[in-house]
Amino acid sequence: MGTAPASRDVTSYGMGLAAPLALFFLVFFVAPLLQLLWLSLHNDTAALHWGLGQYLHFLTDPFSLSVLGSTLLLGAEVTAVCLVLGFPIAWLYQRVGPRLQTIIILIVLLPLLTSVVVRTFAWIVILGRQGIINATLQSLGIIDTPLKLLYTQFGVVIALAQVQMPLMTLPLITALGRIDPNLDDASCSLGAGSWRTFFRIVLPLSLPGVIAGCTLTYAAAITAFITQSLIGGGQMLFMPMYLYQQASTLQNWPFASAISIIFLLAVLAVVSVFTTLGRMSRGYGGA
């Protein structure tokens, strides 16, 4: 006793402690990714001839490009809907009593507590031709023929937005909670109305949360295979399903790999734009 140093610098701990996780990543993440890359660099399905043919094919094929485009657009739409709906919820959360706060948190978290498949089927029931919305509108005499809601971009966006909402709301709640309530009062006592206070004080200070929420929602929305394909149906094709078809149905593994890599790069590009914005806004939050 007494020989061990009283406290050790965190950085002096051996990297050995990180080895299990590193190994896990190596085996289950890096290796498959390398294999994917290796596969994508072959021109034929049997993966015998090297070449950039798969990438060329994707980047010159209008259909493939339109799938990529509509997927990225879908992500943007879902993120926008989540932000517009999630911000008021987060804002409300900071202004109600503790009992209502519990209820709001419960409602926000509820989507996370049920399976994606169940939630998605619930949306089918709601949006379908004979679904709740159409039945209600028809019985009220507002419409004669059922609206087409299922298998549309609108349907996919709404369903995804509901599913991904917690990813937006939780970071927003955290960010808004870190804003000193006195700042609101200070702004108000200096003569600012509630809109000026919101746009000059609350919104800028919550930007780190906005950006975290957008990044999470976006990444989750464009990769949400189940919801995209069940609500989108056969007519709507997005990258995850496109990839799945190429790999599973057509057994074209090199092309599927190339799609994966391109998709990955596209997502990384969007996410890094978000994080750059986030880093720029980090200057706020402090204090």
Add this chain to the structure above:
Amino acid sequence: MADTPGGRSLVVDAVTHRYPSGALAVENINLDIKGGEIIALLGPSGCGKTTLLRIIAGFIAQTQGRIIIGDDIVDALPPNRRAVGIVFQNYALFPHLSISENVGYGLAARGVDKASRQREAQRLLELVQLPAMAERLPRQLSGGQQQRVALARALAIKPSILLLDEPFAALDKNLRLDMQIEVKRLQRVSGITTLIVTHDQEEALSMADRVAVLSHGKLEQFGTPSDVYDRPQTLFVNTFVGSSNRMPGVVVSADRTAAKVRLDAGAEIIARPAGGTLSEGGRVTVCIRPEHLQFVGDETGFAGVVGMSLPLGATVVHEIKTADGAGVKISQARIGETRALENGAAVRLAPLAPSLANAFPATL
């Protein structure tokens, strides 16, 4: 109402506030503050100071009563229309805006153009002696500097009333004194009616023209610092403002101006009936400040035995045990070699003057 060029009068008229939770935070407070006065709201933690301040600023709508600024009843006005400047205890500077933008914020809300805003911000920053900090962010400033910025920001809107909530609580002692002098200087220059919330009695007594002492949401006394210190109206004020020995006793005889009290410590002394007239035979608590006691050589005063002596720089405080077992503190100026008091020595004590012993009806 008496308004000075810089500041308007403020009347707190029978204001009561009960929080939705049921807590009665402020009860029937009446304050009549002249334009240009500097007032301290003094009281222990939880007595309702912040609540009263927030009612005046308009952040809380009081349950009952009225707030009148100048000639206007402002109860229906939201905070952004009251022209009340407020400095928060934690300064509440906008962390993402530069110092200059912070100070100019209120002007921007009034539609003042950018150039005039910056000019005015610079003028105010010079006033609070921080001219070189305009482009910094709040977190790049020290606590005392942030305090000055908060003050400049509140002054920028030319408020008719300035409210300061425990403005110096977070500052260390030397800086606190600097800022107290600074605020008083600015207040004199601008003539703005100023209300300072504090639980530091020295601060209240040194800065304010008048002090309002609060306890449990009620106004105990509202008067000049010397009123509050020398002529306290309640036992609470006497013990909260400055330190005081509390000595129980029984009234032997009393009229409006003087009462003869037999102390439990075993002596008869003359005291001032502080909380109204006293009834003969009633139990009272006599308060005497340590610095208002003296050692006496003759048989007047009450007897005691010296316990501990604490040299506190300019004064020495002796703790004396009296016959009834209570402890009494006496403080003496340390001039030359003070008479060394041995532990256990028998002494006699008496108040310097009858008016310096305050008798309050005992509340049992």
